[in-house]
Amino acid sequence: MRGVARARVGFTTNCARVTAADENGPVRTGTSIGLRSDRGPVLLAAMLATALIAIDSTIISTAVPSIVADIGGFTEFPWLFSCYLLAQAVTVPVYGKLAxxxxxxxxxxxxxxxxxxxxxxCGLAWAMPVLIAARVVQGLGAGAIQPMAVTIVGDLYTTAERARVQGYIASVWAMSSVVGPTLGGLLSEYASWRWIFLINVPLCLITAALVVKKFAERVQRGRPRIDVRGSVLLTAGLTLALLAILEGGQAWAWLSPAGIAITGGAVVLLTVFVLVERKAAEPVLPLWVFKRRLLVVSGIIAVGAGAIWLGLSSYVPTYVQVVLGHGPLVAGLAVGALLLGWPAAASQSGRIFLRFGFRVCVVLGTSLAVIGSAFLLTLDEETPVLLVAAFCAFIGLGMGFTVAPTVIASQSSVGWSERGVVTAANMFLRSTGSAVGVAVFGAIANATVGSRISEVAGTAVDPDLLSVAMVRIAAVMVLLAVVMLVAATRIPARIVEQPRTPDGV
Incomplete structure (x- = not known):
């Protein structure tokens, strides 16, 4: 792990550079932020933290039958996924500002x-409502863990180093996405479904111990003014907005009283939030995030990436099993090709953007995503599963050259005091893209398959209809990838890198 060496960094929030330090940590006077960390262990902590979130996002999928058999609540179990995603997504911007x-x-x-x-x-839950409430608590924690891992990487590593390190983070996410469902199935079958949650306890303790012992940070900034009104309005507004996207058309009709009330409430709360943020001393989500071209472009790309990722990971396994007739293992390996291509490209993207610039790298990545998504339009009942895997790997390569570089570019364009907000905003928009993808792709699948489900023998899904649905979903992915490509061409040709720390270190 080249370049992951001990780093001692001292910096201040004013113009005076602080350089005095000893074995007990940096010596500071006045308003300052001190940081002295062993980068290797801190990176390991960031990777473990990422694994916690990634595994918990998928591990529950194969344990649902065991959970329902034990505590009941079959009709409510979809909320185990939705409430976790909601709690995580809506709190990310708030945690970014607090950081x-x-x-x-x-x-x-x-x-x-x-x-x-x-x-x-979650491990102690005795009823489905209790488990759902516990998943909300998990999501509230996940909302802080995910953006902090990426932000810390941005603080400790230079732009040249970040591509490789982000590749490590992406690799952890990829492996966890594959390991999660497998581990969930094994624990449910041979131990108890409760262990899919209790296994997090030692991992959390190890991660926290590494952070406490190896990541030394001291912040002295007087008394910061917390934007309480903005935080409440943003969290409430985003909750209603994502709830409308996730459940609209399923739990309630879009034009039903509930649908109108939830959507209207989201619009009102977010409008009031914008008005409040204009006057806030320390806005939880500064409006300049939506005015800087690079950040806006990166946000558009993040939304598209989140939607495409969701579409592939949700529908390719179903297509492989129902249409092509393979088992769950083969289906998992097919979509796993996406997860292999992504970190491989992310780890090598630095070679491209350091030599040719971020715009060239991201245009290359989004172009590969367009081509790979277009390949999916050829899917039918006779497509070899290896070809499906190759298409997913191709899209994964495109995402690897796109997602990490846009995050790195955004982080490089701002200083320490803005990096948390910028990183969190990018991750929130990626989560929003996934939520929008759930709604759009689900609507396409239901319109294609559900419209004739009564004509299909029994309750099985007609493979021919599902094949058509998959092609239609792929067409939307192509459109999303094209939008990402157009946005990529708007990335500034030259990005002035800001100091990783307030004093230029």
Whole structure:
């Protein structure tokens, strides 16, 4: 792991550079932020934290039958996924701002603690409503863990190093996405479904211990003014907005009283939020995030990437099993090709953007995503599963050259005091893309398959109809990839890198 060496960095929030340090940590005077970390262990902690979130996003999928058989609640089990996603997504922007005010370390430790408590509560749940509530607690912790891991990487590593390190993070996410469902099935079958949550306890403790011992951060900024009104309005508005996207057309009709009330409430709350943020001293989500071209372009790309990722990981396994007739293992390996291509490209993207610039790298990546998505339009009942895997791997390569470089470019364009907000905003938009993907792709599948489900023998899905649905979903992916490509061409040709720390270190 070249370049992952011990780093001692001292910096201040004013113009005076602080350089005095000893074995007990940096010596500071005045308003300052001190950081002295062993980068290797801190990176390991970031990777473990990422694994916690990635595994928990998928591990429950194969355990649902065991959970329902034990505590009941079959009709409510979809909320185990939705409530976790909601709680995680809506809190990410708030945690990002808190990290810029109080430092990354306390926010990450709070997130780990909340996630640990949620995991224990999930493991002890005796009824489905209790388990759903515990999943909300888990999501609240996950909302802090995910952006902090990426933000800390942005603080500790230079632009040249970040591509390789982001490749490590992407590899962990990829492996966890494959390991999660498998581990969930094994624990449910040979132990108890409760262990899919309780296994998080030692992982949380190890991660927290690494952060406490190896990531030394000290923030002295007087008394920051927390934007309480903005935080409440943003969280409530985003909750209603994502709830409308996730459940609209399924739990309730779009034009039903409930659908109109939830959507209208989201619009009102977010409108009031914008008005409040204009006057806030320390806005939780500064409006300049939506005015800087690079950040806006990166956000558009993040939304598209989240939607395409969701579409592939959700529908390719079903297509392989129902249409092509293979088992779950083969289906998992097919979509796993996406997860292999992504980190491989991400780890090598630095060679491209350091030599040719971020715009060239991201245009290359989005072009590969367009081509790979177009390949999916050829899918039918006779497509070899190896070809499906090759298409997924091709899209994965495109995503690897796209997602990590846009995050790195965004982080490089801002200083320490803005990096938490920028990173969190990008991740929130990726989550929003996934939520929108759930709604759009689900609507396409239901319109194609559900319209004639009564004509199909029994309750099985007609493979021919599902094949058509998959091609239609692929057409939307092509459109999304094209939008990402157009956005990529708007990335500034030259990005002025800002100091990783306030004093230019």
């Amino acid at each position: 810029d005010l109080f430092g990354r370390r306390p926010v990450l430790l709070i997130g780990i603690g909340v996630f640990l408590v949620g995991s224990v509560l």
